Amino acid sequence: MYLKTGVADKELVSNALPTEERRASGPYAIIECFQEIPCNPCTEICPFGSILPMDDINDLPRMDYDTCTGCGLCAAICPGLAIFIINESYSDTVASVGIPYEFVPLPQKGDVVKMMDRAGEFVTDGKVLRVVPNKKYENTPVVTVEVPKDKVNEVRFLQLKQEAEVAMPTADPNDEENLPDTTIICRCENITVGEVRKMIDQGYDDFDELKRLIRTGMGPCQGRTCRHLIMQEISRKTGKKFEDIELGAFRPPTKPIQLEQLIGGKEDV
Ligand code: SF4
Ligand code: SF4
Structure with a gap:
């Protein structure tokens, strides 16, 4: 289903979440990268080695939640905008979600924004806590928004309230x-x-x-x-x-592989 719609279902998402105990203990990154593609900047940027090294560049990223501090560097560098920074630990009723956001204008601290789910449906309002433009790395800005705690792993996109009145240079993402x-x-x-x-x-x-x-x-x-x-x-x-429409030809190798696998005839590549 995910490959058809691009929308991760509850099962995929819950498998990516850390334990309840870890979720309650401090900020963490959740990686919603579910398709094997040749990509690994998240593993390279993490200063704590929390995104484990990949054996193969097509592997899905794996987390060591014990060492993740929720610093957000991985969310800013991920070209797939697939990493979110969650903090469920600072209040009984609200939590925060850090969302990579590549639209302009950027929201400002204190703005009330519309929070959408993975399919683009409105879920709740949220209040912008901070915007990190990441000038140092020239990467994607990460916008951290406060939302009701029970919605924090439901919301994954935000929309400015005034978007309807602002002439946006980008088109409606659904169109x-x-x-x-x-x-x-x-x-x-x-x-x-x-x-x-x-x-x-x-x-x-x-x-x-x-x-x-x-x-x-x-x-x-x-x-x-x-x-x-x-x-x-x-x-x-x-x-x-x-x-x-013709799918086009698929020729082997259907994914990048190491030369040693070709030369050595390694099985199960
Ligand atoms: S949030 Fe920071 S510590 Fe956690 S995985 Fe990402 S880069 Fe590493
Ligand atoms: S950088 Fe993003 S898209 Fe690339 S492997 Fe890591 S999580 Fe997936």
Whole structure:
């Protein structure tokens, strides 16, 4: 279900949470990264080694909650915006959630914002406690918001209250038709939605054609991250049904592997 909708269900999320005892003892990072992709900056940035080293860059990150301080560095560096900083320990009734936020304008301390769940549905209001712009690392700002304690692991996105009145440079995230052309659609090859749209307008409306012409899906993820997004874009631009669009060729290796595994013939790679 997660791979179809991109929305983590309760079971996935509860498996990622630490024990009740750890949750009550202080801030912690929750990593909601559930798809094996070649990515590991979270393991490199943690100053306490709390995100354990990966044997393979496609592995899912694993946490050592005993050493995590909730410092938030991992949330700011994660390109998938998949890490949140939770603090359930400072009050019986409220808790805080640190959310990576890449929209402008940034909220300000004291603002009351709308808190949404993983599917983008409104859950509750929240009060902004702090905004860390992370200039030092030039990474994603992390906005920490106070919410009712029983909602802290439900809310995962925020929206400014005044958003309706402010002319936002970014489109409604639920309306993919209006994604700005500058949005990166293929992160491995740094290709924007605008470049893909331009090629589709020229008649290249097949995933493999786009791959040959502008390298979408040619990077380390081999299309696992961008393939469906590009097919959706083809569907929107051409009016073809999504299911009628060719998935494109899958060629081995279907994920990056180490040379020693190829040379040594290691099994179960
Ligand atoms: S919050 Fe800080 S200590 Fe915890 S995993 Fe992230 S970087 Fe490491
Ligand atoms: S940096 Fe983010 S997307 Fe990359 S492996 Fe870590 S949690 Fe997953």
